[in-house]
Amino acid sequence: MSAREWLRTRLGLDALQxxxxxxxxxxxxxSLWYYWGGMTLFLFGVQVATGIxxxxxxxxxxxxxxxSVRFLMTQVSFGxxxxxxxxxxxxxxxxxxxxxxxxxxxxxxxxxxxxVTWLTGMALFALCLAFGFSxxxxxxxxxxxxxxxxxxxxxxxVPLVGGFLxxxxxxxxxxxxxxxxxxxxxxxxxLPALMTAVLGTHLFLVQWHGMSVPPGVEQxxxxxxxxxxxxxxxxxxxxxxxxxLAALALLAALFPxxxxxxxxxxxxxxAGIKPEWYFAWxxxxxxxxxxxxxxxxxxxxxxxGFGLAAVVWAAVPFLDAPDGRGTRARLWSxxxxxxxxxxxxxxxxxxxxxxx
Amino acid sequence: xxxxxxxxxxxxGAPGARAGRALRALAAAMLALALAVSVAGAAKDSCxxxxxxxxxxxxxxxxxxxxxxxxxxxxxxxxxxxxGDPADPEVTAMDPDKGFKGAPSRDQxxxxxxxxxxxxxxxxxxxxxxxxxxxxxxxTSVHCKRESLGDQKVATCTNCHGVHGIRTPxxxxxxxxxTNVPRTCAKCHNPEYMKGRPVRTxxxxxxxxxxxxxxxxxxxxxxxxxxxxxxxxxxxxxxxxKDVTLVxxxxxxxxxxxxxxxxxxxxxDAQGRRGCVTxxxxxxxxxxxxxxxxxxxxxxxxxxxxxGSAAENGTREIVMSFRGLAGSVTAADSLLRVAEIRGMETxxxxxxxxxxxxxxxxxxxxxxxxxxxxxxxxxxEGASLARRAADYxxxxxxxxxxxxxxxxxxxxxxxxxxxxxxxxxxxxxxA
Numbered sequence: 001m002s003a004r005e006w007l008r009t010r011l012g013l014d015a016l017q018x019x020x021x022x023x024x025x026x027x028x029x030x031s032l033w034y035y036w037g038g039m040t041l042f043l044f045g046v047q048v049a050t051g052i053x054x055x056x057x058x059x060x061x062x063x064x065x066x067x068s069v070r071f072l073m074t075q076v077s078f079g080x081x082x083x084x085x086x087x088x089x090x091x092x093x094x095x096x097x098x099x100x101x102x103x104x105x106x107x108x109x110x111x112x113x114x115x116v117t118w119l120t121g122m123a124l125f126a127l128c129l130a131f132g133f134s135x136x137x138x139x140x141x142x143x144x145x146x147x148x149x150x151x152x153x154x155x156x157x158v159p160l161v162g163g164f165l166x167x168x169x170x171x172x173x174x175x176x177x178x179x180x181x182x183x184x185x186x187x188x189x190x191l192p193a194l195m196t197a198v199l200g201t202h203l204f205l206v207q208w209h210g211m212s213v214p215p216g217v218e219q220x221x222x223x224x225x226x227x228x229x230x231x232x233x234x235x236x237x238x239x240x241x242x243x244x245l246a247a248l249a250l251l252a253a254l255f256p257x258x259x260x261x262x263x264x265x266x267x268x269x270x271a272g273i274k275p276e277w278y279f280a281w282x283x284x285x286x287x288x289x290x291x292x293x294x295x296x297x298x299x300x301x302x303x304x305g306f307g308l309a310a311v312v313w314a315a316v317p318f319l320d321a322p323d324g325r326g327t328r329a330r331l332w333s334x335x336x337x338x339x340x341x342x343x344x345x346x347x348x349x350x351x352x353x354x355x356x
Numbered sequence: 357x358x359x360x361x362x363x364x365x366x367x368x369g370a371p372g373a374r375a376g377r378a379l380r381a382l383a384a385a386m387l388a389l390a391l392a393v394s395v396a397g398a399a400k401d402s403c404x405x406x407x408x409x410x411x412x413x414x415x416x417x418x419x420x421x422x423x424x425x426x427x428x429x430x431x432x433x434x435x436x437x438x439x440g441d442p443a444d445p446e447v448t449a450m451d452p453d454k455g456f457k458g459a460p461s462r463d464q465x466x467x468x469x470x471x472x473x474x475x476x477x478x479x480x481x482x483x484x485x486x487x488x489x490x491x492x493x494x495x496t497s498v499h500c501k502r503e504s505l506g507d508q509k510v511a512t513c514t515n516c517h518g519v520h521g522i523r524t525p526x527x528x529x530x531x532x533x534x535t536n537v538p539r540t541c542a543k544c545h546n547p548e549y550m551k552g553r554p555v556r557t558x559x560x561x562x563x564x565x566x567x568x569x570x571x572x573x574x575x576x577x578x579x580x581x582x583x584x585x586x587x588x589x590x591x592x593x594x595x596x597x598k599d600v601t602l603v604x605x606x607x608x609x610x611x612x613x614x615x616x617x618x619x620x621x622x623x624x625d626a627q628g629r630r631g632c633v634t635x636x637x638x639x640x641x642x643x644x645x646x647x648x649x650x651x652x653x654x655x656x657x658x659x660x661x662x663x664g665s666a667a668e669n670g671t672r673e674i675v676m677s678f679r680g681l682a683g684s685v686t687a688a689d690s691l692l693r694v695a696e697i698r699g700m701e702t703x704x705x706x707x708x709x710x711x712x713x714x715x716x717x718x719x720x721x722x723x724x725x726x727x728x729x730x731x732x733x734x735x736x737e738g739a740s741l742a743r744r745a746a747d748y749x750x751x752x753x754x755x756x757x758x759x760x761x762x763x764x765x766x767x768x769x770x771x772x773x774x775x776x777x778x779x780x781x782x783x784x785x786x787a
Contacts, residue, residue, distance in 0.1 A: 073701045080701065081759075235781045239774050246770040253763030256699040 023207070023229035028217045030107055034233075035240050036100035037206070042241040043093035044199075046248070047131075050086035051188070058138065060184035062177030065140035066262040073259060084252035090132055092244065094278045097128050098343075105316070105336045108324040109212035115317040117209065120202040122314045127195050132276055134187040140180055145263035146273050148183075149175050154286065157300045158307075175265070215324030274350055281346035282306060313339075401442040402449045403434035421521035430482055437468060463503060465512045466494055493591040509549075516540055516589075532589075535572055537582035538563055559583075562640030581607065586638075601631040608632075614725040634660075644720070646682055649675045670728055677735045678719060684742035685712050691749025698756045705748030712741035 007013060025034060057076060059068040072079035101121060104110060110118035137148045152175065156166035171178035227233055275283050285306075289298035312319070321328040408419045422428050427436065435442045440456035441449045450456045460468050470491045472478055479486035494500050502510040516532055523530035531540040542560035544550070550557045563569040563583070571580035586595060586603045595603045601621070605612025615621050615631065624634060635656040636644065648656045649671075657675075661668040688709050692702045715738030722734055 070701065070703050074704055231784060232781065235777050235784075239777050239781075242770050242774045242777070246767045246774075249763050249766045249770065253759045254699075256701075256759075258699065259701055259703075 019207070020230050021228075023210075024226040025211050025229055025233045026213050026217075027225040027227050028213070030214050030217065033100075033103035033107060034211055035237060036096055036103060038237045039240055039244060040093055040096040040100050041199075041203075042237075042244060043089050043096055044195075046089040046245075047086065047093060048192075050082050050089065053082045054086055055188060058184075060138070060181050062140060062180055062263075065138060065180055066259070069139045070259055080256055081252055084257045085248050087257035088248055088251040088255075090135060091277070092247070094128050094132055097125050098278070101125055102336065102340055104212075105313075105339075106333065107212065107214040108320065108329065108333075109214075110317040111212065111215075111320070111324050112317070112322050114205070114209050114212055117202060117205040118317050119314060120198050120205065122310075123198045124195070124202055127191055127198065129278065131187065131191050131195075132278060134183040134191065136276060137175075137180060137183045138187065139259060140263045141260040142263050142267065142270055143260050143273065145175060145265070146269040147275050148179070149269075150273065150283075151275060151279070154299065154303065157297070157303050159300060159304060162303075215329070219325070277347060277351075280350040281343045284346040284350045400445070401433050402445045403438070403440065403442050405445070406447075406449075418520040421519070425520055425522050426524050427522060462508055462512055465514055466491065466500070469513045470494075489590065493588075496591045496593065497588070498593050509544075511544055515544070532584075534578040534580075534582050535576055537584055538569065538573065541583045559639045562637075566639060566641045567643040568641060600633055604632040604636075610721050611724040614722065618724065618726040620726040629660075646679065646720075649678060649723070674723070674728060674731055674735075677732065677739075678723075681712075681716055681719065681735050681738045681742065684739055684746065685709070685716055688712065688742045688745035688749060691746050691753065695749050695752035695756065698753070700752040700756050702748065702752055705745045705752065708741050708748065709745035712738050712745055715741060 025031070054072070057068055057072045057079065059065060069083065073083055074080075104118065104121065133148075133151060137144045152166050152169050155169065156162045158165055167173065169179070169182070170176070171182045274280060282302075286299050286302045289302045291298050293301050316332060320332045323329075404419055404422075407415055410416045418434075422434070433442050434440075435455075438457055438459070439454070440451070441454040443449075444454070448454070450458075470489055473487075473489035474491055476486065476488050479488060495504075499510045499512065503512065518531060525532050527533060528535070530536065538560055545555070545557055545559055547557040564573060568580050571577040572582055584592065585606075587593060601612050601615055605616075612632075621631065624631060635648065636642075650657075655675075657668065657671045661671060688705075692705050692709060695702050695705075715734055719731060719734045719738060722731055725731065
């Protein structure tokens, strides 16, 4: 008995082969957006691979974290490359996840029966942001220290549970070595465990329900055309992944991720400190809010607003028209476009120095 | 224990009545005492009352000034210095029989101030760690010596501290607050006031431009020395030949220690030259630069060492090595900077660089030993560190180039793979 035959009978490879052979992807004018989920998944894979390499050298304590990253970058062969790719890939992954989420929203891919797929996607996006926030502190440099301080201070303004949340994250009232160890724990244990579970569910549901066809294409009676997932779609996916890999190589070599100065809690905060770009639009919103609005604290109001917006965004499959047509559907498309415009505009404002 | 126990109300009269009367009496006594104190406190000081209304400004001015005087704040009236009876509302308050002394003469001022300020027990009533004025120290000052010869234009206590508006030395408005001291001294030590006296008067002009003066007067750095930090205050006198190094060494300890043990010190003493000031000057001391070591014009060594002499040659050798180290440090810094601009991590190179810079600073101080062997060893050590930093910078730049080559190769391979995959897709879909 050949090894393949041996595995086939024990692992049920026939059923798997059947699924793979049967899986097809609709082909229409919006097919381009189907690739962004796979792109996000590929970048997540890069994160896992480079993260495992980083953890071989990283030491999660206030006394050693910065030095261990510096050692990795200067003494370990290709250590600089691994760290640069990990950092750049994290940013590209958040960007790809954003494109995937907004395109799914605009193409109304959340419609029945894909509500849970949408919800797990939202959870995955939140996990991506949590990965970014927790990983940013780990090199224990000055910029990361103060950005985390600002971030956790903002979190403390969440009504009722803010103080508890901030203390839970920091492991106390201040950012200390304890916070670093805690963030490391979140970054390499808690979040990956959650990610595995939610990502598994999300991928299963995507396979289960197949690719969603946008209402406009459905209305036209299309798509008449489909393509096989393996090999046609997968090979196209691979072209995209190779392009992402080339972009990572370019970014890592041309713009290696800096380490900066070691965190010093007693040093003044660096001038013009900003959060990572994917939090920038929220930061800018909080920055322009008056200190008091209708007798309430402006920052708290902003945070409550973000919370409500996230709830509405997650609940859109239940609020939009089930068939994705009509006035209600057009209204939600408008909401999506406004949200995209808002996020882009407010992100740009942070980097061009505007306050309004 | 039972026999000794006091039972309330058992002493006589109705229970509690006696205790109540005692409490009322105590309250009345306290009220009377408070009234007496307030009446006494409100008692008018006839010195202030009369002088406030006098027509002559000279006699009226002390009243306004004294309101902000530290002595006034501590509760001293005019009579504490001038005698007399401030409780007497008439002119008889100034009766010599009532102890009135009037304005003390110049030679009486220091002993008058000393009557309190030299009394440690008295001063401790107002400050647990008081400054105790020493009349003996004052008598060592040029000011006191000239005064004892009948010179009426020399400074006494009031010329520096003020008269009726004296403030504590910690008060920035005080004329003896560190940043105000040079101007206070310059009130007398100027060409106009010192006309006809064999005293230099360019000190303030020189000091204002000196490294010390700029730090103190322009940057407000109160740790920088003012006149009194070198000359003393109550015992103010020019530092003598032997104590110049001690004066500078109070702050520049390492340099002074090395100089004390050097051959240069012995040589200078033998020639009657005054240690530190021979090279650095005194009131106009400038920030030392490496150019001071120049064997050419502008350097301080050639001021004494004859060109071509053994000492001058030795100096020239040290200067060359020293400049070599300074140049190596600058070159290494440039290399590291270029690498940093290109995004390379240079921390280990920066560490070597910092150590080399520390050696350079150490050599600058170590030059005061005038020991060629020690200086040479420190210079060699610094040069080795600077080389290590430069090597790191070079390797970082090489690494930077290699990374680009690696990136170009890997991107080429990736593009080739992409081309192959695209060709495969076309082949599949054509079939």
